Amino acid sequence: MTASADAEVAPASYRRIASLALPALVVLAAEPIYVLIDTAVVGHLGAVPLAALAAGATIMGLAAFIGAVLAYGTTARAARRYGAGDSDGAVAEGVQGTWLALAVGLVMVLVVEILAGPLATALGDTPAVADAAAQWLRIAILGAPFLLVAAAGQGWMRAIQDTVRPMWFVCVSFLISAVLAPILVYPVGLGLVGSAWANALAQAITGTLFLLALRREATSLRLDWPLLTKQLMANRDLIVRGGAMQACNISATAVAARVGATSLAAHQIGMQLWFFAALALDAVAIAAQALIGADLGAGKVATAKASAKRVTWVGLGYGVVFLIVVLALVPVLPRVFTSDATVRDQFGLIWPWLVAALPVAGVVFALDGVLLGAGDLVFTRNMSVAAAASWLPFIWLTLVFDWGLAGIWGGLVVFMLVRLAMILWRLRSGAWAVTGAERD
Template sequence: MLVDRQIVKLAVPALGVLTAEPLYLLVDTAVVGHLGAVPLAGLSVGAIVLAQIATQMSFLTFGTTARAARLHGAGRRADAVAEGVQATWCAVLIGLVLLVAGQLFVSPIAHALTGDVQAADAAIGWLRIALFGAPMILITMAGNGWMRGVQDMRRPLRFVLVGNGISAALCPLLVHGFGWGLNGSAIANVAAQLISAGLFVRALIAEGVPLAPVAAALKAQFGVARDLVLLGLAFQSCWISATAVAAHTSTAAVGAHQVVFQLWMFLALVLDSLAVAAQALIGAALGADDSDRARRVAWQVTRSGLAFGTVLAVLFAALAEVLPHVFTSDPGVLAEIPNAWWFFVALQPIGGVVFALDGVLLGAGDAAYLRNATMVAAALGFLPIVWASLSFGWGLAGIWSGLSAFLLVRMVSVVSRLRSGRWAVVGAVRA
């Protein structure tokens, strides 16, 4: 029961942090969706490109959490916060590089991802503005990382809610009220990211630890990044391929994919709230040399993930005839949505188990295994099916069949790792 209470105590505020951004994106999708199919397609392509930043740089959150949690479990809070300082410097440096590179390459990337010139042009305009938020996104990720590691979940919730709340109010005003269309959506995004990042930086300064960059620590941060960047590449090869195939199918298909995929990402992060709790608790337990406790947390969070995913599946099955109309009124898009919707519903319990165990393995610092398992799932499960869908005209049903195969392969691999116990390596720093 103590483990259950601790999971809930950490998972509930983590849920708010994780869902704030995708919930805002759902609001954004609903606002833009009423502009028509072309702006919605442009947002779909632009959003999947911007998502690469968060996914490829996930080491700023997950790697920092794993290291900070072990140090916190060993009673070394100042050292745990210092991990956040160096992660924030990494965020600033990488964010500036991405901003410049993004402006240079945004046009060829957008045109490569969609066969429709109008949709590509819409995506380019949105991205040129939204990319100014890239450094802020990464600073927020670093801030979440060290705060999760020291089991401070409430302040990140406030920081993210303030930023996204203001942005959610701005979005319809800028898009429809001021008549700025899709560009208004991008400006609202940047506003949210700037506010949240500023609050995280202020919290880091208030900790009173040295704020100067340390070359050796930065080098260590980038070294840990390798496995998590490769893990992110495996995910994003799937997400980008899915969006590209949908965009080459039809404007209605990519619009429908945007609606269902944003719901999928939203619920994935809802389920990830359990993973965040597990990551912090397992890192702390292993840092305190308590492998038995780490295993108990791992099994409990797995059971909770399965139950939570099942509840979500039932809920969204009941909303199948109602919810899509919130996001778009375009008849073509609405006609395509059912081709993906029932896959999305059926995958929730599987996702509950997989995402929970992702948190377990990341908390244990077992990113190399997770990287390899995800790359195998992408290569053998998702990518062959999604590209066959393009060749044979299977449409959204083919794309989401590929996603189903991807999740099933990942579930087998992470459950096998859990049962083996080889992930439970104790110590303040994983060897």
């Protein structure tokens, strides 16, 4: 084999993976860190406000889910264009993704403002929790268009392998909101509503920064209907994929609410820790998306496969590190988020399952990035639906057999193991590695 051939199949270096993953880690971790801070701030108001935040945050999670769809869909298409040498085309994908983000975000605001009460009642169970959740939702949803714009912005920037600017954009708004939330909740005296205002302001700042960046780099900001249609086709599979996961998350919250207010409050703490770990672990997936998409866009199949193997080991190591950190913090974490002893007792049912899922999640999320970067969206859709079908029975049978939070969280571990088995099979088959500036 010649030296040039060796270079052709060399996987992305650990340094290159880290240069993309570490700034992405800051971006991914900022939002859940803010939510964790918000949870801790609201948690000391009592079990009802914390349960209301859990219900409201679950509905707002739909906006985060749609944002992830826009980000992944934009990256999947734009990274191939970037690898094929078409940087302007990669940014053009970002323009269309941003138009989609604005349209969907405005629709979300309208729907939630009208239906906040019924939505909160469906998850809140008790009138006090439902009323508080509806108040929080009507304010927090105002940030949804900006949240989605920021997600689309991260998508095209990741595709051109720029994860540094998104890091700074997100950090600015995170610092402002992290300081503002406790001030509005306590000294100003807004209580739970102060949390919602801080949330909306943070999203507005971040979205505006991404809009300004797109305006500087795009050759045109006009709607391109043919390109927009292709993005919608890609997003269709991602919506089904994410919808299956959201069905599980919403069901878990609804069942936890029916177990009791303290169970829902503990579930909120556990889910925010899980979301934080999941998004932080997703930093490796972001690097994988950018690298694999560019390699396949340039026709470098062997390089893409070699990088996928390296990403697998990086993801596993990263997951083990998180496992160790969570184990070390378990004795103190519940007291950080709540002063209610019954809520802390309920959290004791969650943490063993949370810890068990982390190493599996490290591999699954990393390899998810490989398949998303390859544009293998149909398989990722089918995999997610199958995995959700393995978790949902655990969630709903909890009400029948009185498994409590252990049933919900044990089902999460099964969900992750099913995803792991399916994704490893797909990687081994090689069917994901399709080359070209676009994947049919």
